[in-house]
Structure formats: structure tokens, C-alpha cells
Amino acid sequence: MADFKLVVSDPKTAKAYNIDVTGPRTAKFVGKAIGAEVDGEAVGLTGYTLVITGGSDKDGVPMRKDLPGQGRRKVLVAGGVGYHPKSDGMRKRKTLRGNEISGDLVQVNAVVKSYGPKPLEELVPKTEGAGKKKKEEKKKAAAEAKK
Template structure:
């Protein structure tokens, strides 16, 4: 059974929310392609509609919307997702994943298309990010040095 993190981006607030998808809920995502709409009920977001925008597997290989299928492929690319050339005309062979969600994915990205009755902040449990923890540790260390 595939377990992955669903990263839901909210365009109104500019925030992203991490939701763990485990067990039978994952079957509602597997096989859908980038750009397809999924009911938020599969992720515990009742009334929401999500649009899949991408994802990556355990090795960090990104999904690319112009590659059909679920498997990895070595593709000669000149730009776009997975490769940003330093000069015009540069091309490189990169390993990229197809546009369908597979069981090997670790992260799936989505955006909110339609909002539900409750705000997403109330539904998704708030977790303190790594950046906030580091800032708090720096502040306590700086306060200890002053004393």
C-alpha cells in the first residue's frame, strides 16, 4: 500500500498544508494524472475540490505533465520541470517520472479549486515548521548569551 504526503496549496492565503495519506485512501489518488480534479473527501477535506499539480518519488525525481504513464524515463529536455538550463539552447538527459500518480510517490502536490464550508486551518492540524523551530532556538541561545 502506498503512503504519501499530500501538500495542499491555498492560493488565497499563500500557505501550504501537509496531509498524510495512508491506507485505503491512497487508492483514490493512484492512477490520476496531473491536472485532474479529486474530491477533498479522500484527504479529509470535506467539500473541497483539489487539482493535482505534481509530485515526486523517494529519490526526488519529479513528475512531468507532458510524459504519459507512471514510470521513470530518461528524457532529453531543454527546460521546464526537472531542468533549468544555464544558457539558451542547452539540453540535458534527465530522469523524470510520468504524469500519473504511482504507488512509488512520496509527495503529491495539489491546489484548492473549490473551497468547503469550513476553513482549511480548522480541518488540518497545525504543526510547527522546521524554520520556526530554528528561529526559536536562535532566540533562546541569543538570550542565554546576553545573561
């Protein structure tokens, strides 16, 4: 089975929450395309409805809504997801992934469409970010250096 991280964005609070999706829970997502609605019950978000907005695989290749299927393709693009040209008229051949979720993905992005009875902060376990840990380590090291 495919294991991936689900990044749920909350438009009301402008916060994002990471949820690890493993085992049989991934079956609710595999085969769905960008724009599809998924019941939040699949990841422990009772009462919530999520809309899939994208994702990326282990190499960072992003999904693109206008490419059908699951696989990677080299596509000539002039802008949008996966390529932002520096000047007008520039086009480039980029490797992009289709709009369907497969077992190769590492991250799947979703946004909340309808809310449940409890707020997301209560349902998703809070984890301390890597950035905060590094800042605390730097502060400790600076304090020890002053001694």
C-alpha cells in the same frame, strides 16, 4: 499501500498545507494523472475539490505532465519541470517521472479548485514548522550565552 504527503495549495490565501495520506485513503490518488480532479473528502477536506499538479519520489525526481505512465525515464529536455537551462538552446538528459501517481511517490502536490463550507485552516491541523523551531532554539542559545 503507498503513504505520501499531500501538499494542498490555497490560491486565495497563498498558503500551503501538508496532509499525511496513509492506508486506504491513498487509493483515491493512485492511478490519477496530473490535472485530474480529486474529491477532498478522501483526505478530510469536506466540500473541497483538488486538482493534482505534480509530485516527487523518494529521490526527489519530479513528475512531468507530458510523460505518460508511472515510471522513471531519462529524457532529453530543453526546459520546463525538472530542468532550467542557463542559456538558450541548452538541452540535457534528465531523469523524470511520468504523470501518473504511483506507490513510489513521497509527495503529491495539489491546488484547491472549489472550496468547501469551512476554511482550510480549520480543517487541517496546524503543525509548527521546523524553521520556527530552529529559530527559537537559536534565540534560547543566544540568551543563555549572554548570561
